[in-house]
Amino acid sequence: MIQRALILAGGEALRLRPHTDDVPKAMVVVAGKPIIHWIIDWLKSNNITKIDIGVDYKKEVLMDYLKDGKSLGVEIRYNDHHGAEGTGDALRRAIENLKIEDENFIAMNGDELTDLPIKSLYNYHREHQPIVTIVTSQVQLPFGVVETEPDGKIVTFREKPVLKEHVNMGVYIFNKEVINHLPEKGNIEHTTFPELAKIGKIRAFRYSGFWRTINDIKDLKITEERLKNLDYKLN
DSSP states (O other), rough: OOEEEEEOOOOOGGTTTTTTSSSSSOOOEEEEHHHOOOOOOHHHHHTTOEEEEEEOOHHHHHHHHTTGOOOOTTTEEEEEEOOOOSHHHHHHHHHHTTOOOOSEEEEEEEEEOOOOHHHHHHHHHHHHHEEEEEEEEBBBBOOOOOEEEETEEEEEEEOOOOOOOOOOOOEEEEEEGGGGOOOOOOOTTHHHHHHHHTTOOOOEEEEESSSEOOOOOHHHHHHHHHHTTSSOOOO
């Protein structure tokens, strides 16, 4: 079973200003506690207690809050990826600097909240044995869709439909071989993932449960309401 997670939590998050004037994105409070605290509680509930965190912007705030993780029942290590040129570079630096040698581990962005059962994800990953398994989800558009014919005649209206396509949730399982595919420059979505797709070493695990990514003030408010409703739990 997976025992380690690597979280990228160095984002400045300009779209969340003024909430991120003095703290990194992962330290923005939602429903009573920072995003990173929610993530750690979720990981711990899935028996993952070894947590590595990539930090940068306002890193002292996050590190002072979490410290070594003992108060939360986990072990936390940090890697400062200041100056990294994209998520691929940041992940590669963390794996190399912290000497991560686990066969498989969770990798994720520090702004994702989900109740995903990691055991199910791991079983899928173990069955198919890719280098990377991406967790994907369907999303509902915030807009109504107007379907038309080529001449502009309106056929029908669909109010805020759920997309048939699945989107990347920003939560992954990495096999240790991923280090050979992480770039020195660029984001994994544009470098690593297309490269692995060409050689058939990447899979998608479809998840229909709770997932929210917090990119702006609107996302923050929606997520806070969802958490307060207590129709699901992350820990």
